[in-house]
Amino acid sequence: MLLRFGCENFRSISSYQEILFTATPRKDDSEGLVFSSNATNEQILPIIALYGANGSGKTNLLKALRFFTRFITGCSANDLSGSNIPKFKLNNELVKSEQSFDVDVIVKGIHYHYGFKILGDEILEEWLYSFSYVNRKSRSVLFHRDEREEKVYLFGKSLKGQNKNIGKITNNHTLFLAVAAKSNHELLEIIFDHFDSQYNFRFNLDINEDRIASKIQSFGLEEDISNFISKVDIGAKCIKTSKVKVDSKQLEMRSSVKSALENIFSSNEFSFESKTEEFDLIIEVFRKDNSGNPVSFSFSEESLGTRALISLLVIILRALKTGGTLIVDELESSLHTLLSLKLVELFNSKHTNPNQAQLIFSTHETQLLNFSNVRRDQIWFTERCPDGSSHIAPLTDYKVPKNSNLRNGYLNGKFGAIPYLGSLNFESLFMSAERNG
Numbered sequence: 001m002l003l004r005f006g007c008e009n010f011r012s013i014s015s016y017q018e019i020l021f022t023a024t025p026r027k028d029d030s031e032g033l034v035f036s037s038n039a040t041n042e043q044i045l046p047i048i049a050l051y052g053a054n055g056s057g058k059t060n061l062l063k064a065l066r067f068f069t070r071f072i073t074g075c076s077a078n079d080l081s082g083s084n085i086p087k088f089k090l091n092n093e094l095v096k097s098e099q100s101f102d103v104d105v106i107v108k109g110i111h112y113h114y115g116f117k118i119l120g121d122e123i124l125e126e127w128l129y130s131f132s133y134v135n136r137k138s139r140s141v142l143f144h145r146d147e148r149e150e151k152v153y154l155f156g157k158s159l160k161g162q163n164k165n166i167g168k169i170t171n172n173h174t175l176f177l178a179v180a181a182k183s184n185h186e187l188l189e190i191i192f193d194h195f196d197s198q199y200n201f202r203f204n205l206d207i208n209e210d211r212i213a214s215k216i217q218s219f220g221l222e223e224d225i226s227n228f229i230s231k232v233d234i235g236a237k238c239i240k241t242s243k244v245k246v247d248s249k250q251l252e253m254r255s256s257v258k259s260a261l262e263n264i265f266s267s268n269e270f271s272f273e274s275k276t277e278e279f280d281l282i283i284e285v286f287r288k289d290n291s292g293n294p295v296s297f298s299f300s301e302e303s304l305g306t307r308a309l310i311s312l313l314v315i316i317l318r319a320l321k322t323g324g325t326l327i328v329d330e331l332e333s334s335l336h337t338l339l340s341l342k343l344v345e346l347f348n349s350k351h352t353n354p355n356q357a358q359l360i361f362s363t364h365e366t367q368l369l370n371f372s373n374v375r376r377d378q379i380w381f382t383e384r385c386p387d388g389s390s391h392i393a394p395l396t397d398y399k400v401p402k403n404s405n406l407r408n409g410y411l412n413g414k415f416g417a418i419p420y421l422g423s424l425n426f427e428s429l430f431m432s433a434e435r436n437g
Contacts, residue, residue, distance in 0.1 A: 001037065001044055002325045002358055003104040003111070010067065010099055011060040014088040014389035019061065021045045021358060024377040024396050032375035033348045035356045039111040041133055045378055046347045050362040050392075051369075051410065052382030057390025058362035059329050061382065065199070065360075066327065068101045072195045075178035079171065083121040090388040098124055107194045113139075114177070114191065122172045123147060128191070130158070142187075145176055161185045198324040202315055205333050207307045209299045212314060213241040213281035219318045228313060232339060234306055236285050237294065243279040251278070283310070308334035316343055316359075323355035331361040340365050348373050369406040379406070381415050 006018030023034050023043040034043040050058045067085070074080060088094045102115025111131040117124040126145040132138050142159040145152055145167075153176075155163045162183065170179045181192030206212065216222055216239075226238035283299040285306070299307060312328075312335070319326040332340040340363070346352045347359045368374060379395040398415055400406070409415065 001035065001106040001356060002360075003040065003042075003044065003106065005065050005068070005103050006101070006115075007061075007064040007068070008100045009088050009094050009097055010064045010101075011086050012055075012057045012088065012384070012388065012390040013060055013064060014091060014094060014385075014387070016100070017061070017390065017392045019048060019050075019360070019380060019392060020394070021048060021360075023375070024394075032373060032378070033350055033353070034375075037106055037109070038133070039106045039109050040131070041137065044106075044356075044358075045375070046353060046356070046358055047344060047374070047378050048358075048360040048380055049344075049368060049374070049378060050360070050380050050382060051364070051366075051415075052362075053384065056382040056384045057392065058382045059203070060390060061392060062201070062203070062327050062329055062360070062362060064101065066201045066203075068103070069195045069199045071101075072175060072178055072192065075175040076182050076192065076196075079173045081121050081173040083173075085118065085121070088389060105194060107191055112142075112191060116175060123175060126176055128177065128188075143176065147172060159187065161187070199327065200315055200319060200324060201327045202312075203329045205308055206311050207304070209283055210281050212299075212311050213283050215314045215318075216241050216283070217281065219314065219321070221314060221317050224317045224321075225310060225313050228317075229306075229309070232342065234309070235287050236302075236306065237288060238286050239310065240284045240286065240296075241281060242284070244282050246278055246280055285310075304334050305336065305339075309339060312343065316346060319357040319359070320346060320353055320355065323357050325358040325360065328359070328361040331363050332365040337365060337367050341368060341371055344368065344371070345373055366407045366410060369410055376400075376406075 002021050004018060004020050004022065006016060007013055008016040021044055022040075023045050033046050035046065036043055050061065052058045071080070085099060087097075087099060098117050098119045100115065100117045102113065104111065104113050106112075111133075113129040113131070114127070116126040123145070124147055126143075128142040128144075130140050130142055132140070140158055141154065141156040143156065143163065144154045153163070153167045161180070162185070163180075166180045166183050166185065167176065169183075170176045177188055177192055180188035216225065222239060222241055229236045230238060284296045285299065285302055286294045286296055289295050299310075312331075315326060315328075331343065335343075344359070347357060369379065376395045381393055381395065383391045383393075385391050395406070395415065400409065
C-alpha cells in the first residue's frame with residue numbers, strides 16, 4: 001500500500017512536493033472508507049483526487065510516480081547511463097541540480113521508507129528504512145548509500161545478506177535495490193517486486209479492441225464487466241470476447257506495412273506492433289430488441305463513451321480484484337459525470353474493494369467535490385506558481401466551513417487551482433482574426 005510519495009526537480013515540480021494517502025486526524029463530514037494496518041498508527045485512504053488548471057502539474061505528479069517505479073525496474077534490466085531525466089527548466093540553477101524521489105509504503109505488513117537522489121544519470125544517494133510500532137514508533141536503517149562519502153554504504157544489522165558484495169557490483173548508474181533484487185537478496189527482492197507489480201498507470205485512453213479483449217480474457221473480467229454495464233444506464237446488457245480468423249490477404253498486408261515502417265525507421269528508438277497471428281480478439285456488446293432478444297453490436301459500433309468505459313473497467317476491476325495502486329490521468333475522459341462518480345465509489349466501498357486497492361487520479365470533474373462518499377482529505381489541488389512551478393496541497397490545508405459547497409468554492413477560486421483567464425476580450429480577439437483574414 002502507498003502511504004506517501006514525494007519528489008523534487010522533476011518537470012514542473014521545482015521544490016519538494018508530496019502527496020499523502022494517510023487520513024487526517026480531524027473528523028470529516030463524510031465517513032468514507034479508510035484502511036487500517038498494524039504497519040502504521042495512521043489510517044490509510046483508498047483514493048486521492050487531483051484538481052487543478054491545465055498546465056498546473058497534475059499529470060506531472062503522476063508521471064513522477066511512474067518515473068520512480070520504472071526507474072527502479074529499469075535499473076534491474078539495464079545500466080541507465082545516458083538517461084535524460086526531465087528537470088524543472090525555468091530555473092537555471094535547478095537544471096544543473098539533483099533530483100529526489102521517495103515513498104512510504106507498506107510491504108508484507110511492514111512500513112518502509114525508500115528513496116534516491118540522482119544527478120544526471122548518476123545515483124548520488126539511496127536509502128531504505130523500516131518502521132516498527134510495537135511499543136512506540138521507531139526507525140531502523142536497512143541501508144544508506146552516499147556516493148559523495150568515502151564510505152559509500154552503511155548497512156543496518158537487520159539487513160541480512162551479501163550486502164557488501166552487492167555494493168561492489170553496483171555502479172553509479174544503477175540502484176542498489178535493483179541490483180540486490182537481481183542477485184536474489186531475500187528482503188530487497190520482495191521490496192523490488194512491490195514496485196514492479198503493485199502500480200498500474202493509464203495516461204491515454206486505450207480503445208484498441210484486440211488489446212482490451214486480450215486483457216479481459218487474461219484477467220477473467222468478462223462476467224464482472226457485464227454485471228457492471230447491465231446496472232448502469234447505457235443500454236448494454238453484457239459483453240462477450242471471442243476469436244475471429246484473419247484472412248491471408250489481411251495478414252500479408254499487415255506484414256508488408258510493418259516491414260515498410262521498419263525499413264523507413266531503422267533506429268532502435270522505434271518499434272512497431274503488427275499482429276501476424278491468424279486470429280484477432282473481438283468484443284461484442286449485447287443489447288435487447290423490442291422482443292427482449294439479445295442483439296450483438298461490434299465494439300466499433302459503440303459510442304466512444306461506452307468503449308472508454310469498458311477500457312477503464314478492465315484496469316479498475318483488475319485492481320479491485322488483486323489490490324495495488326492504480327494511477328489514472330483524467331479519469332472522466334469520455335465518461336458521463338455519474339459514471340465517473342460510480343467508478344470512484346467502487347474504491348470507496350469495503351464491499352467492492354476488499355483487497356484495499358488504491359486509486360490516484362487527476363480530474364476536472366467538479367461534481368466529485370460535493371460527493372458525500374468522498375472525504376475532504378482525499379481532495380488535493382495543484383496550482384501553478386508565478387515562477388511556473390507546481391504547488392500541491394490538500395483541501396484540509398484550507399479553512400472551509402463545515403456545510404460549504406466545495407464545488408462552488410473551487411470554481412470561484414477559493415482554493416486556487418483554476419485557470420486565470422485575465423481580462424482578455426475574446427470577442428475582440430475573433431473580430432481581429434476576421435479583419436486579418
